[in-house]
Amino acid sequence: MASFFARGAFRGPTLTIAPSTDGFPAAVGFDGRRYWLVWAGDRDTEFPLMRSVNLDGTLGDTQSLFNDGCEDPSLASNGQAQLLLTCFYFRDNFQVIRVSTRLIDTSATAALAAN
Secondary structure (H helix, E strand, C coil), rough: CCCEEEHEEEEECCCCCCCCCCCCCCEEHHHCCCCEEEEEECCCCCCCEEEEEEECCECCCCEEEECCCCCCEEEEEECCCEEEEEEEEEEHHEEEEEEEEEEEEHHHHHHHHHH
């Protein structure tokens, strides 16, 4: 079993969060109770997916966030059950053409996080 320790130190086996991604790394944020991961699972749609990781390394269920693309996601947290998701959109040579943000209330996903 994987475990998280003080200041986010991790010990244990690798956590496989998804069978595939769009090629960008997953974003990680801590909401004050658990870690959250956001990634795009499909290169064609780039729809963002999210799941929690409890401090003992237990993974929550995967859930879809919204039906719009999200390249290279980034998460920021206020440590009080809120995450700010930032999505970047690129064109040739990774030139940023659009940035969007969404506020995520992780307390609303408590049922999924408990699994």
